[in-house]
Amino acid sequence: MIDLLIVLQWVGVLFGIIQVWYSKENRPINYLFGIISVLCNIYVLFESKLYAESLLNMYYLIMSIYGWWFWLFGKKNVQQKEINISYSSKIDYAIAIAITILSFSIFYFGLYHITDSDVPHWDAMVSAFAWAGMWLLARRKIENWIFLNISNAIAIPLLFYKGLPIYAGFTIFLFGMAIWGYFNWLKLMKESNIKDAKI
Numbered sequence: 001m002i003d004l005l006i007v008l009q010w011v012g013v014l015f016g017i018i019q020v021w022y023s024k025e026n027r028p029i030n031y032l033f034g035i036i037s038v039l040c041n042i043y044v045l046f047e048s049k050l051y052a053e054s055l056l057n058m059y060y061l062i063m064s065i066y067g068w069w070f071w072l073f074g075k076k077n078v079q080q081k082e083i084n085i086s087y088s089s090k091i092d093y094a095i096a097i098a099i100t101i102l103s104f105s106i107f108y109f110g111l112y113h114i115t116d117s118d119v120p121h122w123d124a125m126v127s128a129f130a131w132a133g134m135w136l137l138a139r140r141k142i143e144n145w146i147f148l149n150i151s152n153a154i155a156i157p158l159l160f161y162k163g164l165p166i167y168a169g170f171t172i173f174l175f176g177m178a179i180w181g182y183f184n185w186l187k188l189m190k191e192s193n194i195k196d197a198k199i
Contacts, residue, residue: 005044006166012040013170020174023137024181026085026188031068035061041167048162051115052107052127053155059131067138074140085189088141096132096147104128119158126155142189145182149175 015037022030038060045054074083088096104124111120133147152175159168 005047008040008044009164009166012037012044013166015040016170017173020177020181024177024184026185028068028071031064031071034064038064044164044167048164049115049117050119050123050158050162051117052111052120052123055107056127056130060134063134063138067134070138071140083140084192085140085142085185087189088136088143092136092139092141093143096136096143099132099135100128100147103131119161122154122158126151126158129154142182142185145178145185149178152178 015033019030019034019037022033038057042054042057042061045051045057071083104127107124107127108120111117111123117123129147129151133144133151136144136147152171155171156168156175159165159171
């Protein structure tokens with residue numbers, strides 16, 4: 001008999017790989033593949049009692065829809081077809097840190113007092129950094145890769161511990177792609193700045 005959780009993990013991972021690849025390449029279509037991946041992940045993570053990560057994926061779903069729209073139609077000048085990659089401002093950093101602290105506090109309280117989670121600290125930490133990272137990604141801020149990789153670094157041992165080696169392996173892949181994505185975005189940002197300066 002086919003194990004639905006295993007199948008959904010593989011589907012989620014496959015579409016997640018495509019999503020991260022397109023994200024690294026700065027392509028808005030990344031969000032379409034991300035949405036499919038997220039829908040699979042929500043079910044698998046909830047069934048594995050990783051409630052904060054399941055809720056995190058619901059947030060990914062909302063931010064994917066918002067990010068797709070913002071990348072295509074957000075604030076832009078006349079010459080731009082899409083919003084450019086940029087560094088975070090002090091306000092962006094303050095919002096990202098506030099998202100991290102607030103979401104960790106809410107998740108930890110909820111996981112510890114309301115659910116049967118046996119890893120409330122770790123589950124809350126993974127989700128908190130990822131919430132901030134996804135917000136920065138949706139705003140096309142290069143620092144998204146840093147926040148997402150802090151989340152990945154915590155998630156890898158957690159997923160092995162929870163008996164989800166497919167997701168743990170995928171998260172190791174994501175960790176490497178986030179490093180690559182950061183440097184690729186740096187290069188794309190410099191190219192875009194040179195191009196804008198010539199206009």
